[in-house]
Amino acid sequence: MQIDLFIPCFVDQMTPGVGLAVTRVLERLGHTVEFRPAQTCCGQPSFNSGYWDEARSVAIRALDVFEGAQAVVGPSGSCVAMMRVFYPQLLAGTPHETRALDLASKTFEFSEFLVEKLGVTDVGARFPHSVTYHDGCHGLRELRIQQAPRQLLRAVKDLELIECDEAESCCGFGGLFSVKFPMISTAMAEVKGGSLARTECEYIVSSDPTCQLQLDGWFSKKKMKPRTIHLAEVLAGGDA
Amino acid sequence: MSVKASSAKDVVLARVREALQVPAPPPHLKSHDLQEAAGISNARPAGAVGTFKPLSIAPLDVARPWLPEGGQTPEERMHILCDNLKRLKAEFHRACHLQAAAELIFSIARQRDWQRVAYHRHELVDPVASALHCATVCIGEPASFDKRALEQCDAGITACESLVAQTGSILVSSATCGGRSLSILPPVHIVIAHIDQIVATLEDALHDAKVRHAGRMPSMLSFITGPSRTGDIERILVLGAHGPKELIVVLVGESP
Amino acid sequence: MSVHDATTKAALPAEAKNQFLHDAAEHVRDIDHRSFVRKALGGYYVTRDSQKAKYRDWEHARDAAALAKWSAVNRLDELLPLFVTNFEAGGGIVHFARDAQEARTIIVDLVRASNAKAIIKSKCMTTEEIHLNDALEKEGYVVVESDLGEFIQQLRGEPPYHFVFPCMHVRRGEISDLFQKHLGTEPTQSPEELTMIARRYMRQLYVDADVGITGANFLVAETGQISITENEGNARLTAALPRVHIALSGIEKVVASLADLAVLLPMLATAGTGQPMTCYNTLYSGPQKNDEPDGPREMHLVLLDNARTAILADPEQRDSLHCIRCGACLNVCPIFKNVGGFTYGTTYQGPIGSVITPHLRGLSDWNHLSSASSLCGACTDACPVRIDIHHHLLHNRRNAVRASPKRLEHIGHQLFAFVAARPWLFAAGGKLFRWSLGFLKKIRPPLLRQWLETRDLPPAPPKSFRQLWKERS
Known part of the structure; x- marks a missing residue:
C-alpha cells in the first residue's frame, strides 16, 4: 500500500525520530512510505485560538498537499483529529467541503491505521520494559482510539503493560493553553504525571508527541524518573 | 394577570419564535439506526439550514431497551423491587394479608413507643391505623389540616399509587395518599401497598397515573426513592436530611 | 443583557479575567484543597459507574435523552405556550420575566402581596442566577435556604461552590464551627449529627413559613406539570406547608411529554449523583385542589428568559439549552x-x-x-x-x-498562516528556532517563560525530519 506520511510540525522540528520510527514500522510491514515535503502544519494553533480564517487558509493548503493520497498516516492523535474532525467543520459550506471530507476519510492516526486499517497487531517488535500507556485526549475522544495502541503494545515481545489510575485524564498540554494558563496546565500535569509515575513503569508510551513534551517537561523539572516514548519508537525497536 | 406580565409573555414568546427561525443541527448520536428512525441526519455539520421536523419516534421508545430492567414477570418485578429497596436503605416487609400488616406495624409502633401516628383514609391504611395502640391523627378529617399536629407525629402511614421495580420508587399523590405533607413531614414514612401495585418501569407508573387521573391530575405526584438523604457534608451519605429518616414498605398479598 | 446589573465581579472589562487568573493561581497552590475535592468526587465515580452498569446501554440511553431535549428545545415556540395553557388550567399563575430584574420584581411583589413574614427556599440555581435572596433581603424579608448545602453556604456568606454539590469544598470541622457560631450548637465531627442539627433547626421554619420558593427541573408541556428533583425532602416540604408556592424556572426546561421523564429523571440522577433516582422527584400541577387535605392556596410560576433566547437564536450552541444541570x-x-x-x-x-x-x-x-x-x-x-x-x-x-480580534495575537496568527503556506520559509524558520532555542531558554521571552517556570524543555535536535528524509533518499 502507498502511504503518505503526515508529519506534524512539532514532530518535524523537535522529534524527527518519531517520524523515522513510523516509517520503519510501515516499511517493515511491506508498504511504500512517502513524505510530501510541501506539508507544514495542520493549523491547529490558530484554530484552537479562535483564528479560524487563518486556520482555514492553512487547512485548504493541506488539502492541496495531500491531493490524490491513498492513505495519510500521522503519529499524533491531536493533529490527525484536526484533519479528520475539524477540517470538515472549518470548511463546511465552502467549495472545499467535499475535499475536506475526502481527506478526513483517508487520514489515520498511526496506531489505528495499523490495527483498524491494516489489521495488524503484532509488528514483530521487542521491548523488554514495563510500560504504561497515556491516552491523548484528541485520540481518545475525537478519534475514539483506545484499544488499538494497547493491542499493539500487548503484542510486543517482553513488554509488560500496566494501566494507571487516571488513564483517561488529560496531561494538561492543550496547545497554547499550556502557556496561557500555565498554572492550571501544570496542575493537570501533576495529576496525570503523578498517576503515571505511581505505576513505577520504566516508560510511558504515548501517541502524541506534544503530550510527551508536557509530561517529560514536568518529570524533568521535578527530577522524577519516568520518561515517555512514542508508540512508534516502541514498535520500531529491537526486532525480535 | 397584570398588563405588564402579559406583555413580557408576548415579548418572550416572540423572541422564541424569532430565535427558532434557523433550525439547529441534530445531536451527535451514537446510533446511526436511530438517526434514521428519528428522521434526522448528522450528515451536515453545524450551521446547516433546513426546517425542523418533529421526531418520527418518541425518545422513550428509543430509550426503552436500554434503561435499567424492570422485570418481565410479577416474580421478576418483585425481585428487582426488593433488591432496589434494600440498596436504597428502605425497610421492606411482606404480609400475606392486611391483618398481618396491621400486626407488624402495631409491633413496630409498640417497640419504638410511638405516641402519635398520622394516616389517611384508605382501604389498605384504615385497618393498620385502627389496630395501633397509640393516638392517631387522620389527615383530611376534619378537612382543616393542622400542620403543627402532623409535625408532632412519630410516623405517617400512607397508601401509594404504584411501586416501580426498575428504580425502587414509590409513587404517591396528593389526591390518593393523604395530601402533600403526610408522606414527607413525619420522621418515619410507612407505605402499605398491595403486590398488584408493583409496576415494571417509571414509564408504566407515569402512564398509569395519567390514565387514572385522566384530565385532572392531582396537584402533586411524587416518586419517593428511599428515605430522605444528603451527601452535602464531604459527600458522605446521611439519611433523614429533611424528609423521613426511615421508609418502611409493607407489601400485602400472596406471592405473585 | 440586564444580568450585568446583578454581577459584581465583572464591573470592568478584563477584571473577570484577571480575577480568574489570580484565583486559579492561588487555588492550584492549595494542594490540600485540591486533594480534598478530588477525594470527595472519588465516591461519586464509584457509584456513578455502578449505576451506569445497570443500564443495558448507557450510550443509547444518552441518545434518547439527547433527542428528548433536542426536539423539545427546537419546538419551544409550540411547547412553551402549550405548557402555559395546561399549567394555568391546573390553577397556577404564570408570570413571564424578560430578564433578572423583571423576575426579581415579580417575585418581590408576590411575596409582598402575600403578607409574608417568613420565606423558606429550596435549592434553585436560577434564583442564584438572578440574585433573588439579595433582592428579598433588601426588602426586609428573611429567606432561609433549606437544602443543607445551600444552608451552609448561606451561613458562610458564599455562593454555591458547585451547582449540584454547593458545599463540597467545606470540611466537617468548619461546618461544626459554623453551626456553633450561628445556631449555638455543640461541636461535632459527625456528618450525621451535623445534618440532624440542620434538620432540627429547619423543621419549625417549614411550618411557620408563609411563602415557599422552589426551582423546577422540567416543565411538562403535555400535562402542565413542573418537575422538581431533590434528595433531602426540603423541596417537598417547601411546596407543601407554606400558603404560597413560588417556582422560578428558565423557559428552556420544557419537555414535550410525561413519558420523556421516564428517561430524563433516572439519567439526571445517575449522571448527577450516581443514584438510580434521586429521593424525591415530584410533579406539581398547581395549588391544593379542593378535595386535597393540604398544600399551598396559591402557586405562581415565574418563567425566565434572561438571555436564554439569545442562546436559542444561535443554532450552533442551541444544544447548550439541553442542559439538565x-x-x-x-x-x-x-x-x-x-x-x-x-x-x-x-x-x-x-x-x-x-x-x-x-x-x-x-x-x-x-x-x-x-x-x-x-x-x-x-x-x-x-x-x-x-x-x-x-x-x-x-x-x-x-x-x-x-x-474583537486582539491586534498582536491576530498578527501572530496571520504570520503563522503566511509561514505555513511556504514550506521553504517554514523549514528555514524551524531551523532558526532549533538553532536559537538554547539562547531563547536563557532570555526567556513571554510564553516560553510561562512554560519554563514549571516544566523543562528538551534541547532541539540538530536536524528536522524533512532534512533527515531528504538525506535518507
Missing part, C-alpha cells in the same frame, strides 16, 4: 478539579458554565473561561444529553475573535 461535566473536568468552583466567578461553574456564561453575561468579559481549557472533552463524554460542550468552547473562542 446534573453537574456531571464539572465532576469529570480537570479544570474544575484543579481551580475549584469559586475561581469561575459565575453562577454556573465548570464546562457548561464556561459555555453559557458568555451568552448570559457578555462574551468579551467571559471568553477567558472558554480559553481556560485543554479541550480534553471529558465533559462532552459525561453529558447525559449530549451537549457538544468542549466544541462550544472552540466556538466561543472563534466568536470572540470575530467580535
